Amino acid sequence: MIAYGYARVSTIDQDLTIQQRALRSSGCRVIRAEKASGSRRDGRTELALLLDFLNAGDTLVVTRIDRLARSLKDLQDIVHELKAKGVALRATEQPVDTGTAAGKAFLDMLGVFAEFETNLRRERQLEGIAAAKARGVYRGRKPSIDVTEVKRLKEFGLGPTAIARKLGIGRASVYRALEVG
Structure with a gap:
């Protein structure tokens, strides 16, 4: 049996050291780590790499289940x-054992x-934004595309691809800017 560790934090200013240390002390020689949101699997290249790499008899080790997934469906x-691959899942800080009915039930709980916590956080964020808008403090993100500059470059004779390259934006954004007004 080979134990492979997976560590994840949500933002770039968070530190992975504590998770990596716990995974190493639990016997993981190979640890994949990333700084990415746990609410979706896309963009989590280290997790995808591990899931592809693991073989029957191996164990995937995380410190806590919420490091692996933040939605019940994803988990x-x-x-x-x-x-399906014959790989076990173990958490160092939680009594998770996918080989028993009790362990599976605990994992589902x-x-x-984890999903409930994510939904609560999202609700609080939306409430805060609504309150800030009501006070006139929040106006949303500033536009990242200068529509007048896109139109000026178009009038100058540049095509959408050239405009996108010059301004460092996507071609679809150029098309949307040209449709406005």
């Missing part, structure tokens, strides 16, 4: 993939709470 999908 269940990952556990299903691991089970943790997934429900």
Whole structure:
């Protein structure tokens, strides 16, 4: 049995050191780590690499289940993939053992709470934005595309690809800017 560790934090200013240390002390020689949101799997290249690499008899180790997934569906999908490959899942800080009915039930409960926490955070954020808008403090993100500059470059004779390169924006953004006004 080979134990492979996976560590994740959500933002670039957070530190992975504590998770990596815990994974190493639990026997993981290979640890993949990334700074990415746990609410979706896309963009989590280190997790995808590990899931592709693991073989029957291996164990995927995380410090806590919420480091692996923040939605119940995503967690269940990952556990299903691991089970199909014959890979066990273990958490160093939680009594998770996917080989028993009690361990699986506990894992599902943790997934429900992780998703609940994510939804609560999202609701609080939206409430805060609404309150800031009501006070006139929040106006949203400033536009990143200067529509007048896009139109000026178009009038100058540049095509959408050249405009996108010059301004460092996507070609679709150029088309949208040209449709405005």
